[in-house]
Amino acid sequence: xxxxxxxxxxxxxxxxxxxxxxxxxxxxxxxxxxxxxxxxxxxxxxxxxxxxxxxxxxxxxxxxxxxxxxxxxxxxxxxxxxxxxxxxxxxxxxxxxxxxxxxxxxxxxxxxxxxxxxxxxxxxxxxxxxxxxxxxxxxxxxxxxxxxxxxxxxxxxxxxxxxxxxxxxxxxxxxxxxxxxxxxxxxxxxxxxxxxxxxxxxxxxxxxxxxxxxxxxxxxxxxxxxxxxxxxxxxxxxxxxxxxxxxxxxxxxxxxxxxxxxxxxxxxxxxxxxxxxxxxxxxxxxxxxxxxx
Amino acid sequence: xxxxxxxxxxxxxxxxxxxxxxxxxxxxxxxxxxxxxxxxxxxxxxxxxxxxxxxxxxxxxxxxxxxxxxxxxxxxxxxxxxxxxxxxxxxxxxxxxxxxxxxxxxxxxxxxxxxxxxxxxxxxxxxxxxxxxxxxxxxxxxxxxxxxxxxxxxxxxxxxxxxxxxxxxxxxxxxxxxxxxxxxxxxxxxxxxxxxxxxxxxxxxxxxxxxxxxxxxxxxxxxxxxxxxxxxxxxxxxxxxxxxxxxxxxxxxxxxxxxxxxxxxxxxxxxxxxxxxxxxxxxxxxxxxxxxxxxxxxxxxxxx
Numbered sequence: 001x002x003x004x005x006x007x008x009x010x011x012x013x014x015x016x017x018x019x020x021x022x023x024x025x026x027x028x029x030x031x032x033x034x035x036x037x038x039x040x041x042x043x044x045x046x047x048x049x050x051x052x053x054x055x056x057x058x059x060x061x062x063x064x065x066x067x068x069x070x071x072x073x074x075x076x077x078x079x080x081x082x083x084x085x086x087x088x089x090x091x092x093x094x095x096x097x098x099x100x101x102x103x104x105x106x107x108x109x110x111x112x113x114x115x116x117x118x119x120x121x122x123x124x125x126x127x128x129x130x131x132x133x134x135x136x137x138x139x140x141x142x143x144x145x146x147x148x149x150x151x152x153x154x155x156x157x158x159x160x161x162x163x164x165x166x167x168x169x170x171x172x173x174x175x176x177x178x179x180x181x182x183x184x185x186x187x188x189x190x191x192x193x194x195x196x197x198x199x200x201x202x203x204x205x206x207x208x209x210x211x212x213x214x215x216x217x218x219x220x221x222x223x224x225x226x227x228x229x230x231x232x233x234x235x236x237x238x239x240x241x242x243x244x245x246x247x248x249x250x251x252x253x254x255x256x257x258x259x260x261x262x263x264x265x266x267x268x269x270x271x272x273x274x275x276x277x278x279x280x281x282x283x284x285x286x287x288x289x290x291x292x293x
Numbered sequence: 294x295x296x297x298x299x300x301x302x303x304x305x306x307x308x309x310x311x312x313x314x315x316x317x318x319x320x321x322x323x324x325x326x327x328x329x330x331x332x333x334x335x336x337x338x339x340x341x342x343x344x345x346x347x348x349x350x351x352x353x354x355x356x357x358x359x360x361x362x363x364x365x366x367x368x369x370x371x372x373x374x375x376x377x378x379x380x381x382x383x384x385x386x387x388x389x390x391x392x393x394x395x396x397x398x399x400x401x402x403x404x405x406x407x408x409x410x411x412x413x414x415x416x417x418x419x420x421x422x423x424x425x426x427x428x429x430x431x432x433x434x435x436x437x438x439x440x441x442x443x444x445x446x447x448x449x450x451x452x453x454x455x456x457x458x459x460x461x462x463x464x465x466x467x468x469x470x471x472x473x474x475x476x477x478x479x480x481x482x483x484x485x486x487x488x489x490x491x492x493x494x495x496x497x498x499x500x501x502x503x504x505x506x507x508x509x510x511x512x513x514x515x516x517x518x519x520x521x522x523x524x525x526x527x528x529x530x531x532x533x534x535x536x537x538x539x540x541x542x543x544x545x546x547x548x549x550x551x552x553x554x555x556x557x558x559x560x561x562x563x564x565x566x567x568x569x570x571x572x573x574x575x576x577x578x579x580x581x582x583x584x585x586x587x588x589x590x591x592x593x594x595x596x597x
Contacts, residue, residue, distance in 0.1 A: 109315075126570060276409060
């Protein structure tokens with residue numbers, strides 16, 4: 001039965017829809033602007049500052065210069081390394097911990113769980129961490145970017161919750177067939193929890209892809225810098241001159257702008273491509289994480 | 294005690310595979326989480342790198358007194374509290390309101406599209422977001438061009454102390470309004486539909502249903518998120534501020550955490566900045582416990 005809607009409700013619906021469209025446009029336009037500008041002729045970008053509805057004077061020079069830049073390329077390579085190795089370690093440790101802590105009749109799991117949860121609310125802070133890294137001789141090594149964030153308590157709890165919901169009867173029958181904990185984890189629990197593993201890959205992967213702070217304080221050698229640190233130089237310290245050599249000075253500023261936009265696109269598109277496929281999973285992940293216990 | 298140890302010994306043997314799995318995780322937490330907590334002792338010492346954590350001499354509360362007596366103390370405490378308070382008042386509710394309004398959209402495809410778009414900026418890196426802010430908010434950038442269309446004077450958003458809090462919080466909302474609504478949308482979807490039916494029978498309008506059914510239905514989630522928010526109250530996104538600020542806007546942008554970064558990492562004042570950091574962490578922790586206790590007393594959902 002469809003109820004007749006009052007005038008007030010109809011006005012609300014229309015107003016609400018308009019608001020939602022506005023929010024979507026405000027979210028989307030800056031991103032589209034960056035995309036359009038990166039593909040435009042630098043001169044048009046300068047002329048049209050801020051208002052561009054499609055790429056004007058289609059032009060790939062900015063991308064060509066960005067991809068010729070050795071800093072961007074090594075940064076990109078380093079980021080790929082940090083993302084794959086870092087996420088690999090993250091997933092392995094989180095899965096091991098989550099499995100161990102999801103067992104009911106193991107004596108030390110509760111105190112360990114308390115130790116882990118406590119770190120979500122209190123931490124030693126930046127300076128002691130920095131000194132610890134120095135004492136461990138980890139400064140200026142690739143591991144310095146990966147190890148301090150090897151496990152996240154939040155993600156561990158999400159995964160533990162998922163593991164707990166695997167039916168116990170499955171494990172019991174496997175145990176009767178002679179399977180040990182390693183087999184149960186890797187052959188039964190983990191395959192049944194693939195949606196959560198996908199969320200974990202997304203969360204950890206994105207945070208490695210986007211992280212810059214640890215790299216800034218722990219690394220000195222440029223060859224180890226991830227893409228975001230290079231991006232910071234280009235976007236915030238405004239250092240595009242090195243890339244636009246061979247261009248006349250008057251054009252240099254203009255092309256500098258499009259170089260900025262092109263680097264933003266290169267650093268952002270891989271993530272944005274990945275996430276719609278994982279969307280249905282991460283909504284679940286966020287839910288489990290927030291409504292724990 | 295003895296019997297406990299005997300039981301533990303048996304348990305360690307019986308579940309040795311599980312304890313073996315736990316080992317690397319435990320090692321991580323002990324080294325990289327509890328290691329720095331142990332290192333916090335330098336806040337009460339004059340840390341001399343050559344002498345290490347243990348060898349450096351104790352100085353009691355000297356660094357805390359220095360900090361409380363310094364000219365920066367008032368300024369950064371005020372900046373931290375104001376920025377956190379503004380986040381709480383202006384940013385925290387946006388996720389809830391957005392979820393409530395989005396929930397009222399009936400078209401499935403439209404709703405899905407809005408959701409997908411609104412989550413997107415959450416995945417963009419802080420560096421890129423701040424880079425875009427510098428670009429869009431520049432004197433000749435997009436926002437100033439729009440302002441100029443209305444015949445108003447251009448504003449140096451990123452270089453004036455008076456605009457820092459506004460730009461910081463608006464960009465937070467822009468980036469996270471969709472993402473922070475996910476939890477609330479999930480909570481809304483688990484409300485029993487018969488409650489809405491009953492409300493409609495009683496002649497409740499959509500506004501009334503939102504107010505009397507949806508909002509109470511998500512209150513437990515709101516409480517949890519609120520407590521978590523309070524726990525992070527004092528550690529407002531310092532990474533973002535470090536990217537955004539420059540000496541021109543220290544006056545409003547410098548918060549405790551960025552001060553720790555500057556004094557500790559850039560100027561190598563280890564003990565002093567560890568003390569400042571500990572002061573910050575202690576307040577955070579107290580706030581969190583206070584919020585949780587208040588929630589408990591009010592009979593609301595609590596974190597533990």
